[in-house]
Amino acid sequence: MRTGLAVLVLVPLLCAAAHAQQDCELNGRDVNPANGATTAGKTGLLRCKDRASGETLREEQVQNGVSMGLVRSYDKGRLSKEYSVNAKGNIQGRAREFSPTGRVLREAVYDDGQERGLVRSFYPDGKLRRAIFYPDTGSGSERASVEFTERGQLSALRCADAPTLAPVADDAKLCGFTGVGPSQVDLFDAGGNLRSRLSYVSGKRMRSQSFYDNGKTAVLDETVGNQRTEQNYSSEGVKRRETVYLLAERASVRVREQAFSEKGTLVRDQRWNSTGEPIGDDSYFLNGQPSSKSVYSGNGDARTVEVTEFYDSGERAAQGRYQVLSRGRQIPLGTHQRFSEKGALLAESTFDAKGRVTRERAWDDNGELQRDDEVFEDGSRKAFSR
Template sequence: MSPPPRAAPSRLAASAGAGAAAFRIAAAALWLFAAGAAHAVLDCEFNGRKVNPSDGSSTAGKTGLMRCKDRETGELQREQQIQNGVLMGLARFYEKGKLAREHTLNAKGHIHGLAREFAANGQVLREAVYDDGQEHGLVRSFYPSGQLRRATLYPAVGADRAFVEFTERGQMSALRCGEVPMLAPAADDARLCGFVGGPSQVELFDTAGVLRSRVSYLAGKRVRSQSFYDNGKPSVQDEIVGRQRTERQFSSEGVKRRETVWLLLERNAVRQREQEFSEKGTLIRDRRWDRAGEPIGDDSYHLNGRPRSKSVYRGTGDARTVEITEFYDSGQRAAHGRYLVAGRGRQLPVGTHRRFSEKGVLLAESNFDAKGRVTRERSWDENGELLRDDEVFEDGSRKTIMSR
């Protein structure tokens, strides 16, 4: 469908537009002139006559090619097309007599169409297409050797940007897939991103040629990745199966130190389980959450594999509690108590809390009210003989019921 015709501008609007355009042209000329003049004083000429690109009157009404040279060395610095007094058309910039970059300006002073940058040997270093000052389509950059360095696709609004990077050896070093294949002919992202032939297998290298990661994509989505240490041992593994994402972290010796599992929802991910491991690989902590992200269990372990503590959550809302039991490394219970789960992870002790010796003898007992305030404390010796019995009041004062 063709766009609706635009209404003709009023004289005032046309005058204001012309003034704004003149300002942009003058500003562009000043910027271009200053860019060259930052390192050299330039002398510009148009058809053999001197002109000053920062003074619009010297080029007013002219059409043709302006050339600027370094006053001291006489080296060509810039060539710029002028159309009816406007800096418009092809612009070329030189360094030490060699073409360094070129592009085309539209009537608004914006880069429009093909733009390129060059190495001293004439090799293209960057190549892009602009649409009224905005990069559009496939943008490519190269090493001085001519090897492709990076290719980026700037698609229409609403689509994901995709890119691929290579080392100077020609090995892939980075990849980001789009919603559909879009990097050809720079890269076969239909295959690399798993749009054809099932999940892909991609290897990414650093500049020294060392394998840094392996990545698998399916229909443009990353489903598995694995990164490596310098010694080749795995560093991090990340895998998605169905609606579950699992991340594993390893030490430089290859020992798994952490594993985290998320449930993938429509707009976010909810952590479901997280396990921590010792330097030797033994489980030292195991935490679990429900589908709403609320904790349901938190267990820790001694290095000998026996329980260190167990936390069990119950209830909902303001009545939610956690019951915590602690253990000696022998397996004997060391303490037990219940807590009210308050906001921001705070826990208020409620009910009766007890601590035991390694032989299972009760050593201390504290009673708490519904607000987490201690109301009574008792203690015993290793033989089970009562040592002290105190009643505790709201202001913190005590009344000793029995003391030995």
């Protein structure tokens, strides 16, 4: 039975042939590949040609009625693909693709349909375009890769846990396996412009920096110890966001995120503990004064957050406590208060354990009580009596 990988390679050949009227022969006798009876039990070279032009479309070896061995595909009479299949119909051994001028565009080695070792692709002029290393065992997922522009400059790099890309690329040096400290790798676009700068130690990326068209930093990502920091900048060079992650063996946890205005002033500061639970969330006005502060405490169902809001003068405007439920939902608890900019108490609301308001009071600027209502579940109210 053919694997999916083999089918992907063979189907284009059969489709191309199907769109053209073709004549096929095996050992000098006419056959119809779509009719297995015409090739059953036969061995030899199957050759198909375009009926109108006489150009060869494909050639493949047949053994005892089964396609097995060398397969060649042609485009306008020129060899475009060449590979071999085994008894199961899977690609085995070397496979190559060619340009109309005969240059190799891709070269790979397969083991029962799985790519192994270095797989290389080339530009039409013969320069290396990309190289990917696939391990000798397993499903064949790539371990390391490198890409080049037509100018021959490095444009992409992926490191493995050991050097594997030689001789097409010195990933021992590029990926920091030489033991002389972190590597520095510059990546370029097709126009020759610097797009990113990477640093590796023993195959692990420790730092990456990407650039805008004007050469200013767009993103800076750096790992020190068990902490990774990502910074995002505007095209004017102003830091707009900074996120800090705590690295574990198989995951990373966001522990802090700061947002900045267009001028670079801090507008929000969020913090989480090592398990990903929020512990603080502060926001700021553009004049630098606090806008709100949230402080989390407790665990599980008992987890709460104390929220304080401020005027842009820095004076407290309101405060209250909330129970933190799943998915960040919050319900108000206890007594919530609102103040004037001069610090006088203006309003007070009391909530029950289900977050329902049960009492509301209001004062004027002189501290005189204006309203004291008991509030019921249906929203109705009456003057509170002791």
